[in-house]
Amino acid sequence: MILLDYKDRRPIYEQIVDKLSDLMVRGILTENTPLPSVRSLAMDLSINPNTVQRAYLELERLGYIYSLKGKGSFVANPEQIRNFKQQSILEELRLLTDRAVSAGLEEDALCSIIHTFYHKERSYTIHKGGQADD
Amino acid sequence: MILLDYKDRRPIYEQIVDKLSDLMVRGILTENTPLPSVRSLAMDLSINPNTVQRAYLELERLGYIYSLKGKGSFVANPEQIRNFKQQSILEELRLLTDRAVSAGLEEDALCSIIHTFYHKERSYTIHKGGQADD
Amino acid sequence: MILLDYKDRRPIYEQIVDKLSDLMVRGILTENTPLPSVRSLAMDLSINPNTVQRAYLELERLGYIYSLKGKGSFVANPEQIRNFKQQSILEELRLLTDRAVSAGLEEDALCSIIHTFYHKERSYTIHKGGQADD
Amino acid sequence: MILLDYKDRRPIYEQIVDKLSDLMVRGILTENTPLPSVRSLAMDLSINPNTVQRAYLELERLGYIYSLKGKGSFVANPEQIRNFKQQSILEELRLLTDRAVSAGLEEDALCSIIHTFYHKERSYTIHKGGQADD
DNA sequence: GTGGTCTAGACCACC
DNA sequence: GTGGTCTAGACCACG
Numbered sequence: 001m002i003l004l005d006y007k008d009r010r011p012i013y014e015q016i017v018d019k020l021s022d023l024m025v026r027g028i029l030t031e032n033t034p035l036p037s038v039r040s041l042a043m044d045l046s047i048n049p050n051t052v053q054r055a056y057l058e059l060e061r062l063g064y065i066y067s068l069k070g071k072g073s074f075v076a077n078p079e080q081i082r083n084f085k086q087q088s089i090l091e092e093l094r095l096l097t098d099r100a101v102s103a104g105l106e107e108d109a110l111c112s113i114i115h116t117f118y119h120k121e122r123s124y125t126i127h128k129g130g131q132a133d134d
Numbered sequence: 135m136i137l138l139d140y141k142d143r144r145p146i147y148e149q150i151v152d153k154l155s156d157l158m159v160r161g162i163l164t165e166n167t168p169l170p171s172v173r174s175l176a177m178d179l180s181i182n183p184n185t186v187q188r189a190y191l192e193l194e195r196l197g198y199i200y201s202l203k204g205k206g207s208f209v210a211n212p213e214q215i216r217n218f219k220q221q222s223i224l225e226e227l228r229l230l231t232d233r234a235v236s237a238g239l240e241e242d243a244l245c246s247i248i249h250t251f252y253h254k255e256r257s258y259t260i261h262k263g264g265q266a267d268d
Numbered sequence: 269m270i271l272l273d274y275k276d277r278r279p280i281y282e283q284i285v286d287k288l289s290d291l292m293v294r295g296i297l298t299e300n301t302p303l304p305s306v307r308s309l310a311m312d313l314s315i316n317p318n319t320v321q322r323a324y325l326e327l328e329r330l331g332y333i334y335s336l337k338g339k340g341s342f343v344a345n346p347e348q349i350r351n352f353k354q355q356s357i358l359e360e361l362r363l364l365t366d367r368a369v370s371a372g373l374e375e376d377a378l379c380s381i382i383h384t385f386y387h388k389e390r391s392y393t394i395h396k397g398g399q400a401d402d
Numbered sequence: 403m404i405l406l407d408y409k410d411r412r413p414i415y416e417q418i419v420d421k422l423s424d425l426m427v428r429g430i431l432t433e434n435t436p437l438p439s440v441r442s443l444a445m446d447l448s449i450n451p452n453t454v455q456r457a458y459l460e461l462e463r464l465g466y467i468y469s470l471k472g473k474g475s476f477v478a479n480p481e482q483i484r485n486f487k488q489q490s491i492l493e494e495l496r497l498l499t500d501r502a503v504s505a506g507l508e509e510d511a512l513c514s515i516i517h518t519f520y521h522k523e524r525s526y527t528i529h530k531g532g533q534a535d536d
Numbered sequence: 537g538t539g540g541t542c543t544a545g546a547c548c549a550c551c
Numbered sequence: 552g553t554g555g556t557c558t559a560g561a562c563c564a565c566g
Contacts, residue, residue: 103220
């Protein structure tokens with residue numbers, strides 16, 4: 001379900017946050033779906049439960065999940081998550097474009113990369129049918 | 135020449151690397167130009183010489199400068215630097231576009247951001263001869 | 269009779285305590301009224317009997333109900349309950365006012381909030397005879 | 403500087419957050435004042451550095467402080483902190499008033515408590531002269 | 537020295 | 552069983 005990259009400079013808990021929120025945005029984890037328990041995910045990933053706990057804490061802080069003592073952690077409203085993620089991606093794009101301008105890149109170079117990407121990926125984005133079965 | 139932002143979360147040495155490589159790419163620091171000595175730059179910025187040293191090491195590792203013992207550090211080939219920077223920016227754009235696709239963003243949303251940015255910024259990029267005040 | 273909010277961060281048993289003591293203070297549950305049995309309330313709310321048991325224990329500890337072995341649990345003196353609740357609310361208000369002073373809030377700001385609240389709510393507090401639907 | 407209450411049900415890190423943010427709002431800790439280091443505060447309070455770390459993390463998340471690797475943690479803009487705190491206090495007052503109405507308390511009872519409090523405390527609130535010496 | 541991350545293992549509250 | 556908090560101690564990056 002999740003693959004950690006130990007060569008990645010980002011902390012593990014952050015990778016977990018990204019991976020899980022990605023699954024929510026992609027529609028693989030739907031509203032109110034229970035997440036794996038802190039302990040079981042820690043076992044699966046061979047990491048310390050505290051690290052998973054921290055990732056879940058962050059996800060809850062972001063409003064992506066909600067946790068109930070003694071019950072477990074569950075996916076919150078994916079709609080909000082998507083909106084939030086889109087905004088932050090657009091913000092990152094602004095920063096990146098700024099650097100691109102400084103580096104002397106042309107507008108076309110950037111857009112053409114985006115264009116090819118969208119045409120390469122569109123085949124995958126069809127999977128919009130749906131399971132919600134828990 | 136360089137203004138540090140102490141509230142920036144990135145380490146100081148990284149800010150120096152970015153600022154200096156930016157000056158090279160913009161053509162303000164040209165090939166074989168001597169960089170300020172580690173000590174003098176540290177004095178200028180009121181920071182620890184170790185920090186400047188680390189920035190220079192990083193710049194050398196990236197191939198942006200070359201150091202001659204007892205002589206100092208000098209700007210390497212700006213052409214290469216520009217290419218290198220452009221490639222890494224394009225690579226980042228690919229990763230970002232991937233995430234944008236996942237988040238359900240449309241191609242137009244991305245390109246329009248880039249478009250507005252280029253039209254907002256172009257006025258600045260013309261006077262490529264000038265100032266060095268950062 | 270009681271609606272649980274599973275997204276509420278407070279534990280279930282505490283919600284039950286609050287809801288039930290509220291009904292007593294409002295005069296809907298009068299002195300010596302028998303409460304539903306632990307089992308039946310647990311069934312009604314689709315929760316674990318342990319949780320209901322804990323709520324009843326808490327209510328007894330507070331002196332809001334009294335339990336007779338083999339007979340069930342009954343509402344204690346609502347007058348006392350009301351007094352108790354009022355005192356604890358006033359105590360909380362003192363603590364809150366203390367913090368308000370520290371935060372530089374003016375007396376008027378606080379009182380005006382209370383004022384609007386009372387004028388917004390008074391319409392509801394009149395029909396003190398009625399419904400039991402919570 | 404800070405006294406922990408181990409009988410308090412709230413976690414220690416939360417008490418630290420409250421105590422420190424209080425000192426900021428009261429004007430005792432002014433903008434850019436360095437906070438005690440994670441380790442030293444942990445020593446002072448005889449608690450684990452991780453617990454202090456968590457409190458600082460929370461304070462940073464709230465925008466009350468900013469932390470610099472290798473430098474320390476510093477007080478952010480107290481103005482913002484005050485506004486934020488005031489809003490949350492007013493929100494708590496709304497919730498409390500709601501409960502007061504349910505418990506049959508009169509508007510006057512609440513306001514008179516606030517009134518006495520403000521007249522008891524006003525003698526203290528004069529200390530607005532102010533050192534900024536670090 | 538500083539803050540940030542992680543592990544290992546414990547205890548609590550809740551269900 | 553679950554999540555939440557805390558401790559003890561380690562390592563890293565940064566200045």
